[in-house]
Amino acid sequence: MTYRVDLTERAARNLRHIYQTIDAEGATQARAWFNGLEQAILSLDEHPSRGAPIPEGSNLRHLLHGRGRHRYRIIYAVDEANRVVTVLHVRHGARDAFMPDQPDDTVTGS
Numbered sequence: 001m002t003y004r005v006d007l008t009e010r011a012a013r014n015l016r017h018i019y020q021t022i023d024a025e026g027a028t029q030a031r032a033w034f035n036g037l038e039q040a041i042l043s044l045d046e047h048p049s050r051g052a053p054i055p056e057g058s059n060l061r062h063l064l065h066g067r068g069r070h071r072y073r074i075i076y077a078v079d080e081a082n083r084v085v086t087v088l089h090v091r092h093g094a095r096d097a098f099m100p101d102q103p104d105d106t107v108t109g110s
Contacts, residue, residue, distance in 0.1 A: 014090040
């Protein structure tokens with residue numbers, strides 16, 4: 001059985017910002033990378049618990065996408081009872097720890 005994958009407004013803003021920052025509109029390789037990021041998010045509908053638990057919250061997990069300096073963390077929560085995955089934030093892997101309650105519109109490295 002699959003899970004529904006929801007994005008918070010914050011996560012949707014993160015994706016829009018990443019798309020613009022990497023110039024996915026104008027660069028084929030950047031667009032392909034971004035499409036892979038979106039596919040990674042959508043893939044959480046199957047086996048969402050495969051992402052590692054994170055120290056920022058005991059009920060939060062993350063899935064990594066990309067390599068080296070292009071690695072991003074997809075931070076999400078899983079509601080097993082309702083079979084819903086909520087993507088909270090998509091952030092550059094080099095950034096400081098995620099603060100769930102702190103507003104944050106930037107997604108570039110620290």
